Each structure stands twice: as C-alpha cells, then as structure tokens.
Amino acid sequence: MDIEQLEATDTLDTSGLLCPLPVYKAGIALGKLEPGQILRLICTDPGSLADIPAMARQRGDTLLASDSTEGSQVFWIEKGSQT
C-alpha cells in the first residue's frame, strides 16, 4: 500500500507521551471514527513500534502502514467494524 494515497480522517500526535497514553488516546480517537475511516497516529514512545501493531490487532483495527522519521513513528490505522 502506498502511504501517499492514504487519506486520514483524523490525526493524533502523541509526541512526548509514554505508555499507556498513546494507546489510551488512540483508543479514544478511534472510538470517534466510523469503521473504514483512518487515524494517522504520531508516536515518539520507543514502545510504540511494538505497541501500536498490537493495539490494532487486539482492537480489531487494521494497521495499514507505518513510517519512521527521525525519533518518531507515524501509523495509519483503519478502524475495524468493532464497537
């Protein structure tokens, strides 16, 4: 999937926040989206590389893509049909 083509409905920047806050805030943000809509999530927590894929798997969302830049990661998460 080409991330240039991904259109996020919402962006959440969790820069500077540590676990559990990125997952906690992402959960709230995803809760406000409709199934199929995309959240763009920015993290600097070093645990997020492992945590965000796990979060998507556990919640039933889909991690479409991720991108690493200096010191931060960006994730594109498509909300699943749960909730």
Add this chain to the structure above:
Amino acid sequence: MTALERPADLEPGAEPVRKRLALVASKGTLDQAYPPLILATTAASLGWEVGIYFTFYGLDILHKDRMEHLKVASLANPSGPIRVPNLLGAMPGATAAATKMMKNWMKNAKMPDLAEFMEMARDLGVTLFACATTMGVMGVKDSDLIEGCDIAGAAAFLDFAAGADVQLYI
C-alpha cells in the same frame, strides 16, 4: 517507509471477541500502584473487559484520603529513586524524599497521577473490586472509598477471573 499486509484474521466484518483481564492489586505503595492502573487502562483501551481486585494494602488505592498520600519506600527498596546504602533509607525524611522524587519523575514524563489514572480507568468502564475482608480487617468503611467501587469477596472476584484470558497478581 513500509507497507503492511492486512492480516487474514482481521478482515473487516470479522466478529470481535472481547477479551478479559483480571488483576489483583495488593500493594499500597505509590510505585506499586501504577502498574495495575497502567495495565488496566491499556487493556480497556484495547477493548478488553477489565476488573481489578484491590486487596490488603492495595485497598489504599481506592481510599479517598489515603490514595493521595501513598509513598515510595526508601527502606529495603534498592531500586528506589534514592540510591543510598539501605540503612540510610531509615533516616527521617527519606521516604518523603523518595516519594517526591518519583512524583517528579512521573510529572516530568507527562504521566497522569494516580487520581487521573483512576478517572481514566472509571471512564473506560474498569470494574474496581474492593476487597470486603480487607475493609473489615482494616476498618475501612464504604464511605471511605472513592465512588463506583464494587465491594466483593474472593468468590466474586474469582468468578470474574475464571472467565478472564489474562490474570495477574501485582
């Protein structure tokens, strides 16, 4: 730049199965109050059903007055914030200093304080079991606890835990 494949078991429309986490919070020090609350708020954010059984000193985490005053032990805590020879941890003021230091660490790391964590947990629907036996033994009244606790004994918690996918004792 990486693109990730869609896992086969997470096709849109797949019926989600709600997992359950059962935690026991048995410690009443500030540093030991955080792990159950971090795990609980995380699991609830993942869509899991979560219950925490606050028992023995852990009940202080639900105590309106005591929750604000949980401390970090400076004695017999070699990994604590103040790295001094163990006996010096018994000096007057050492516990207060270790506690203050940990609170500063948490604040500087932008971590919520305990009261904020409890509010997050309640907003997420985490069940807060208050151990009835501990209340009886330590003379804690219903009115001493924060609102929204479920007063329960071991059988009620085990009934909840028996249906849990993950059970942890902290």
